[in-house]
Amino acid sequence: MKMIIAIVQDKDSNNLNNAFVEADVRATKLATTGGFLRSGNTTFMIGIEDERVAEVLALIKHASSKRAEYITPPVNVEGQVERTYPVEVEVGGATVFVLPVEQFFHF
Amino acid sequence: MKMIIAIVQDKDSNNLNNAFVEADVRATKLATTGGFLRSGNTTFMIGIEDERVAEVLALIKHASSKRAEYITPPVNVEGQVERTYPVEVEVGGATVFVLPVEQFFHF
Amino acid sequence: MKMIIAIVQDKDSNNLNNAFVEADVRATKLATTGGFLRSGNTTFMIGIEDERVAEVLALIKHASSKRAEYITPPVNVEGQVERTYPVEVEVGGATVFVLPVEQFFHF
Numbered sequence: 001m002k003m004i005i006a007i008v009q010d011k012d013s014n015n016l017n018n019a020f021v022e023a024d025v026r027a028t029k030l031a032t033t034g035g036f037l038r039s040g041n042t043t044f045m046i047g048i049e050d051e052r053v054a055e056v057l058a059l060i061k062h063a064s065s066k067r068a069e070y071i072t073p074p075v076n077v078e079g080q081v082e083r084t085y086p087v088e089v090e091v092g093g094a095t096v097f098v099l100p101v102e103q104f105f106h107f
Numbered sequence: 108m109k110m111i112i113a114i115v116q117d118k119d120s121n122n123l124n125n126a127f128v129e130a131d132v133r134a135t136k137l138a139t140t141g142g143f144l145r146s147g148n149t150t151f152m153i154g155i156e157d158e159r160v161a162e163v164l165a166l167i168k169h170a171s172s173k174r175a176e177y178i179t180p181p182v183n184v185e186g187q188v189e190r191t192y193p194v195e196v197e198v199g200g201a202t203v204f205v206l207p208v209e210q211f212f213h214f
Numbered sequence: 215m216k217m218i219i220a221i222v223q224d225k226d227s228n229n230l231n232n233a234f235v236e237a238d239v240r241a242t243k244l245a246t247t248g249g250f251l252r253s254g255n256t257t258f259m260i261g262i263e264d265e266r267v268a269e270v271l272a273l274i275k276h277a278s279s280k281r282a283e284y285i286t287p288p289v290n291v292e293g294q295v296e297r298t299y300p301v302e303v304e305v306g307g308a309t310v311f312v313l314p315v316e317q318f319f320h321f
């Protein structure tokens with residue numbers, strides 16, 4: 001048994017939650033008020049059997065990896081919309097800790 | 108020193124809190140927004156000396172074990188209350204992790 | 215890599231947060247509803263490299279140690295403010311756990 005703590009961006013939180021549901025992974029969402037550098041993040045706490053750790057890590061990686069997205073910023077100069085070019089922005093990213101568990105009980 | 112993380116049903120949360128107070132066990136309640144399968148749950152974080160782990164586990168088990176309760180559902184057919192029979196429902200249940208602690212400080 | 219869990223008094227929370235920012239220590243604040251004996255407390259969760267554990271502990275100790283403060287309580291007897299003497303009160307205090315981390319990922 002391990003405890004996995006995953007801190008992901010809010011925007012990836014729903015997708016990850018759905019992935020956990022589909023995979024029958026039991027996750028508890030901790031209410032976290034953004035540490036200074038982490039505003040807009042969500043923390044999941046997951047208790048999982050050793051043999052499923054890799055699977056959970058893969059779900060987290062798939063749903064919330066740091067990645068590039070392209071947005072085309074609107075530009076409006078003196079009432080006229082100019083053509084603009086797509087700009088790459090970085091979104092997502094997850095910080096994940098796997099903690100040892102000494103004992104596990106289900107009462 | 109161990110850290111015990113206990114996730115219990117909301118309905119058992121007050122009883123468990125009171126049990127901790129009586130036993131002089133210091134518990135911190137984490138605000139958790141229900142993981143998909145765990146809505147209506149409360150998470151306690153407890154730091155405890157090794158020799159008291161069994162005691163804390165017993166408190167959690169006593170206050171929040173999965174158990175049967177019998178309810179007699181009211182049935183009202185065409186304005187008449189019919190005799191009904193008690194129905195068994197499952198309530199409670201706790202998921203508990205005991206984590207190792209490498210260092211502990213009280214500043 | 216270690217996970218440090220620090221429970222401090224609300225009144226020390228901002229100072230500690232600022233100290234973490236200055237030192238470039240990434241901390242996540244857990245929303246904790248006061249365990250019975252811990253109302254008015256804030257819980258920080260910090261993931262940190264082994265070689266920086268002592269530094270983080272020093273920051274916590276500096277910002278939130280139990281300490282004496284002197285207050286001069288106002289006394290107002292029948293419309294007259296009497297001279298009073300400073301009274302020592304204890305403020306602050308931190309409970310800190312250092313947990314082992316088996317694996318750490320940044321996706």
Ligand code: NI
Nearest residue numbers: 015019062063
């Ligand atoms: Ni996908």
Ligand code: NI
Nearest residue numbers: 122126169170
């Ligand atoms: Ni009882």
Ligand code: NI
Nearest residue numbers: 229233276277
């Ligand atoms: Ni200072």
